[in-house]
Amino acid sequence: MLKIKDIHVSYGQAPALHGVSLEAPEGQIVTILGANGAGKSTTIRAAAGLIPVMAGGIEFAGKEITGLSTEAIVRLGICAVPEGRQLFGEMTVLENLRLGAYTRGEGRDFRRQLDMALSYFPALEERLSITSHLLSGGEQQMLAIGRALMARPRLLMLDEPSLGLAPLLAQDMFSRIKDLSEGEGITVLLAEQAANLAVGIAGYGYVLEGGKVALGDTAENLLDNEGVRSAYLGL
Amino acid sequence: MDLFLQQLISGIASGSLFAILALGMVLIYRSTRTFNFAQGQMAMFSTFVAWSALSTAMGFWPAFFLTLLSALAMGALVEWLIVRRVEGTTELNSLIVALGLFLVFDGLALYIWGPLPRGFGPFSVFSGGATCAGDVCIGRLNLGILAASGIIVALLYLLFQRTKFGLAMRATAQNRLASRLVGIPVGRMLSTGWALGTAVGAIAGILAAQSLGLDINTMFSVLLFALAAAVLGGLDSPAGAVAGGLVIGVVKNMAGTYAPSSIGGIDLTVAFLVIVLVLMVRPTGIFGRTSQRRV
Secondary structure, three states, X not given: OEEEEEEEEXXXXXXXXXXXXXXXXXXXXXXXXXXXXXXXXXHHHHHOOOOOXXXXXXXXXXXXXXXXXXXXXXXXXXXXXXXXOOOOOOOEHHHHHHHHOOOOOOOHHHHHHHHHHHHHOHHHHXXXXXXXXXXOHHHHHHHHHHXXXXXXXXXXXXXXXXXXXXXXXXXXXXXXXXXXXXXXXXXXXXXXXXXXXXXXXXXXXXXXXXXXXXXXEXXXXXXXXXXXXXXXXXX | OHHHHHHHHHHHHHHHHXXXXXXXXXXXXXXXXXXXXXXXXXXXXXXXHHHHHHOOOOOHHHHHHHHHHHHHHHHHHHHHHXXXXXXXXXXXXXXXXXXXXXXXXXXXXXXXXXXXOEOOOOOHHHOOOOEEEOOEEEOHXXXXXHHHHHHHHHHHHHHHHHOHHHHHHHHHHHOHHHHHHOOXXXXXXXXXXXXXXXXXXXXXXXXXXXXXXXXOOOOHXXXXXXXXXXXXXXXXXXXXXXXXXXXXHHHHHHHHHHOOOOOOOHHHHHHHHHHHHHXXXXXXXXXXXXXXXXX
């Protein structure tokens, strides 16, 4: 579904990615692990068209998407939820969800999509008319993912969805991500520092180090890998 | 009492004019965070366009809508050609761009239409007897200004609160990155902000020139009070621009009426004193968003 082929990205003079290649097969959850600054967020931002790719290419559903605008990429069915959630803080929960469906219809489709998103995050239902910056951290994360669902994505890219959540809440968030990936057949690319949670729901994982892929393997093998266990899983 | 009521109504009418021009500034500020003090000169330019259209013996309404269209195009073009080049750099750059726009429109108008004042209206829609209730009267032009500001506010409210496009415009004003993430064409929203702001400014120009006459300095005094209104109301709040405009109009008129006539220019002084006082209490203006930064 998503194929990232040897991409290079820099912020000004500072190189951030030198030759990252990874794949997310249709319907699967793939996680990107790595320390702070390893290039996890940058990989997602590049795939979302938020920063330019200097070399290499990105392919989605057999189509070259390198260099497309974020708007065009969203229309193709890729939605990113970046670190920090990026909600419209002064708008209501419902307005945020409506904006999530900006590239889709407003009519009956919207209603169906709203019901689908709320079925995974029912806590949002009674909060629809609340200004979103008043939500708790967990609810804000639900809204961020719910808003991305409104665009009817085929690929969902999540950056640190556990950030700032209490351990139990984080665990709950990951099981919902798994549910919606299975329920809607959505491919998920998941960048996480809370590696044990991420590997727990993923089928495949990549370890980034200093802007390069250091390792790519199935989740089971990663869990068995001594180096990964000590460096990222804290086991 | 009648004098008070009369001055209140006149104040509200001139305040509405400030409000319209301020509203245009706020629309532009919300889109690209440009403090557009070229707003007055752009409005003056549009009013000259209207004058040229009218001098071809076109009726008022066709000329009016033609001017609106040209102002929409002009605003979008300015954003697309010029403002976008300094986007995301420093605030100083965008101030210098505004200054440049001021000079460009000033110079262009002088080049095309010359320095002489031109007669402009009042047009038949805005002329005729005053409407009176007892001893308190309001002239047709002032009535027109009130109506125009009411219509503009209502239309903008419908656009921003009732349409998907308006929702996307508000989203863009609030969070650029999030807007891109949900697939809003951000650039187009910014151009639209400039287009709408310029068109609203053109309406202010057409209304103002009917009592002030038309030359390249027509909008100076209006701009001064509109700037004050926008700052007073909060630069990113359309409702604030309207409230600010009305407050300034009324205070200015009252000061001019009740202060001893020996003090010249007292209306200006008092109006700006009020602004200083309000901004001391609320630095972001009456309706302005408190400048909190969330992580």
